[in-house]
Each structure stands twice: as C-alpha cells, then as structure tokens.
Amino acid sequence: MKSLRLLVVDDDRLIGEAIQEFAASLGHTAVYVNGGSEALTQFSKQEFDLVLLDRVMPGMDGLELAGKLRRLQQGGAWCPLIMLSGFSEVDEQIEALNAGCDDFLAKPINFHVLEAKIHAFRRTADLQAQISRKNRELIRLREAQEEEKRIAQHLMARLVRNEYLNYPGVQHMIYPASLLSGDLLLVCPSHNGDTYVMLADATGHGLPAAITLIPLSQTFYAMAGKGFQLASIAAELNQQNRQYNPVDRFVAAALAVFRPREHILEVWNGGIPPALLLSEDGQVLRTFASRNVPLGVLPAEEFINETELCQIREDAQLILYSDGLIEGCNPAGEQFGKQRLLDVFKGVAPKQRLEHLRRKAFSYLDGQPIQDDLSCLLLDCPMDLHSTGPELERQGVVAAFGQWHFSVSLGFEQLKHLDIVPLLVSWGQALGLDQRMRSTFNLVLSELISNALDHGVLELASSIKGEVDGFERYMDERGRRLQALQHGQIEVEVEQKEVRDGRLLQVTVCDSGKGFDLQTLTPPDPASLAYHGRGLQLIKALSQTLEIRGRGNEVFVELHCPGSTAGAPDTNTQSM
Structure with missing residues (x-):
C-alpha cells in the first residue's frame, strides 16, 4: 500500500x-x-x-x-x-x-x-x-502524431511539383477530409510536348493514405518526363505499389496523356469515377469509365494496362475527379451525385468550370464536413498546337560532351514489350545530347520508330485512320498485330558530331519491312483533319536533312544545333 x-x-x-x-x-x-x-x-x-x-x-x-x-x-x-x-x-x-x-x-x-x-x-x-499518467501519454502521442504529420506534409509538398500543377491548360482543386490528403494530383509535361496527368485516391484518409502515395509520385514524374507510354507507366506504378505498400493498401488512379501534335487523348482508369471529355459548351463528348482494378491489387503478370485512345476533333477539356466529390452529402444525407456534376458544367466556359464547380459543391454541402478527400483536375485538350503552353525547362541539365555514337537492334520480343523511345532519349542525354536538341530529338525519334513499327514491321496502312472511326480501328488492329508478332526487327543508330557552326545529330532508323516508294505518297492537306501522313512532313519541317534509303525501309535524318564549336571538324551533308 x-x-x-x-x-x-x-x-x-x-x-x-x-x-x-x-x-x-x-x-x-x-x-x-x-x-x-x-x-x-x-x-x-x-x-x-x-x-x-x-x-x-x-x-x-x-x-x-x-x-x-x-x-x-x-x-x-x-x-x-x-x-x-x-x-x-x-x-x-x-x-x-x-x-x-x-x-x-x-x-x-x-x-x-x-x-x-x-x-x-x-x-x-x-x-x-x-x-x-494517461493524459501525459496522450499528450506525448499527440505531439508525436503532429510531428509525423508535419514531416509528412513537408515530404508530400516536396514530392508534388506545384509548378507543374500550375502548368498552362491545367486547373485543379483538392480539399482533404483530414490534415493530410489521401488524394494526389500530378501533372508532368514530357520532353516531346505531351502533357501527362494523374489523379490517385489511396485507401483510407489522412497520414496512412498519404504515405502510400509517396512511392508513386517520383515514378510518375520520372517516366512521364521521358515520354514513356501510358500503359508502361500504369504497369510500373502497380509494381511500385505492390513492392512498397502493405497488401491491403491499394490506390485507385486515373492517368491520362494529351498528345497535341496528333490531337490524341489517352486514358487509363483503375477504380476512379468515369473521366469526362467535355466540349466547349460543356456537353459530354466521351466518358472513360474504370475498366481496370486499382494499383497494387494484381501482380504484374495479371495486371491489365490497356488504355483508351480518343481523337480530339474540337477544343475539349478532360475532367478527372475523385469519388469524394460526387459522394459528398448535404444536411439531408443526399449525395451530390454524377448527374448534378454533369449539370454543373453545362453552358460554362472551360476556364470558369473549376470555380463554378467549387461554389456549387460547397453550396450543396451547406456546411457539412467533408467525409472523403475531394479533388478534381481539368486538362485542356485544344486543337491549336500552340495553346498548350510553353515547354518547361528541365532540371539537372547535362552538358553536351561533344561527339558520341550508339546503335541498337530491336527484335520482335523487344518491340512487343519495351517502351524503347524514352530509353534511347535517356541514353542520348547521358552521353551529352545538346539540351536544345532534346525536345526535337524525342519527337523525331518517336515518329521514326512509330512509322517503322506500324508501317514497316506491322504493315498497317495509314489510310485506315481517315475512315469513319478509323483511328479506333487502327489502334485496335495495331494492338492485335503487336501481340501476335513473331518476327521483325528495327535498327536504330544515333550519332552526335561537332561541326564548325555547332553540333549535328544524325539519326538512322531501319526496319525489316517491305519498304515503300516515297514518290507514291500524297502530301497531306494542311487544312485537313486527317490523322495520317503527317509524320514525315513533321520530321521534314524539323530537320535539315531527310533521306529515304534502301527499299524505303530506312530513314536518315540530320538535326543541326548552331553554336560555338571552334576548331571542330567540318561535316558535309546533302539532302536527297
């Protein structure tokens, strides 16, 4: 006692x-x-x-x-x-x-x-x-929790690149149900001018949910910035979630990329409410429903990373939103709902939609606390190429290291499973590709390899795209032929040289296909909305030299970057 x-x-x-x-x-x-x-x-x-x-x-x-x-x-x-x-x-x-x-x-x-x-x-x-004693323990626990939240908030703020969230053509809002949000909004422009976006909704709320999103952000930025295919990014994010997070912590996500040169929108949706593509007057042009399971549920061999593609034929806007938006309840317990969301956008100009939605949503809640993280991201998909905003300068630029060369031969297995263009661009950057050439190199290499694979190895006819619903049929047929591919090869050779007035980048892409006769090609009408025949015209406009060699299965391109390289050897090139 x-x-x-x-x-x-x-x-x-x-x-x-x-x-x-x-x-x-x-x-x-x-x-x-x-x-x-x-x-x-x-x-x-x-x-x-x-x-x-x-x-x-x-x-x-x-x-x-x-x-x-x-x-x-x-x-x-x-x-x-x-x-x-x-x-x-x-x-x-x-x-x-x-x-x-x-x-x-x-x-x-x-x-x-x-x-x-x-x-x-x-x-x-x-x-x-x-x-x-219990009270003192609770105080210590609260202080420890506040410190954990402070560190997590700081870490999440550093992981999310806010300058990208404010990228031209992007609008966003996010309201957490607790101190930390379990929703994540990411935006990343790639070297080739494409814009990638992601909305992720982790299981639960607050700190546990926020922590599960940490492994995903850097993977998204690294791959999107290099221009990886959306399907490859989704597969890698799934693997990252399974590797670093507990088995019961999956992440619903929607990923999208807008390719302004081709006027193509591509979407992967795994567990997020249907994404909306709206016209200028707020009418729904297309919905992208969830066709996949959330990230982290399935192992790599069972994960489905198929995406949906859509041609943009008029100025449009993509809407991504979390279920917290449509499941928010008013004092009577009634949810905001999908129909009310659609009604909010009707007749509202794209630039005013986010603020209009914000006012309508919180007016409907009428003071009720947010029960789930509420987030929304709007991405402009304009027909005008120049309205997508300037390309952001990349960080950590590698200085140009003068002359270098590499070549690679890709068999049918690599063509089926590898997203090769970002890898080749990364090699060029590591070797010392002049930073002023990076965007053009990415674009040209993408077009050359895409043409070599689609028209050379897979023998797809571009004219299919010009037919009614031809683009969708073209992409479906491309997927089937690629999966069934049992032979074929593409060889890529890249060399950077120093010349008297700067640097010269030479790119050669050769495929094992039958080739074609350049003289039989009909130049595309610039005023036409056709989605074929533009690749070579774009490369020709960007390059100093464009040669079709061999039997029409080899393309040689030279890109010139002016600059001071006194004493460098002179290199002569001739266009065909």
Missing part, C-alpha cells in the same frame, strides 16, 4: 499531534502546522496527498485557507482537502464545500471515520494519478 503524506493544520496542538500519531500508525507521514500562513509555506515547498484543516483558527480561518490552497493547485496534481470543524450543521458543511474542500469531518474526531476517509481519498488519488 502506498504511503501517503498528510498536511495537518490546526491551532490546537493536541489535536494536531494526535492526528500525526494516528497517521503514523497507519503507515503514513503527517506534517503538523498551527496556522494558515505556515500551511501555505509548507504546501508550496513539497507535495501532499491529503490536507486536513481546522475551520476556526486565529488570523486566517479554514475557509480562506482552502481557497488559497486551491489556487496553488491550479495546473498541478489534485490534492483533497478535509475540513475539521466543531460545527456540524448542514450550512457549515455546505460553506466548507463551496470554499473548495472535498469533504467534512466533525469534531471531536472519530478516528475510524478518519481512517475510512483517508483510504477512500487514497483510492481516488490513485485513480487521479492514473488519469494524469
């Missing part, structure tokens, strides 16, 4: 010493003082478990002392006070309790009753001590 420390205050020394001896017989310690001033001094110097104070004392009486003792206890541990008085009337007891005492004991003192009260207050003091 815990030994208690008592403070006894009484102007009658006999009573004080009697209580002192009785406390000692019970195994407790009692300090006796004969006045209020000395009691305050002792109470300030040391801790007591119980105070017994006389009602009537010269100078400072018991009522005044009780009030001062209670003020000294503020912010500290609770210490019970028992009033001792020769007056046992009810009013006297009420007055003592109102002054701050916890109990009342009439004189002459019944020591059996005093013993019972000491035991009772000891039990209460033990409970109070437990509560205090």
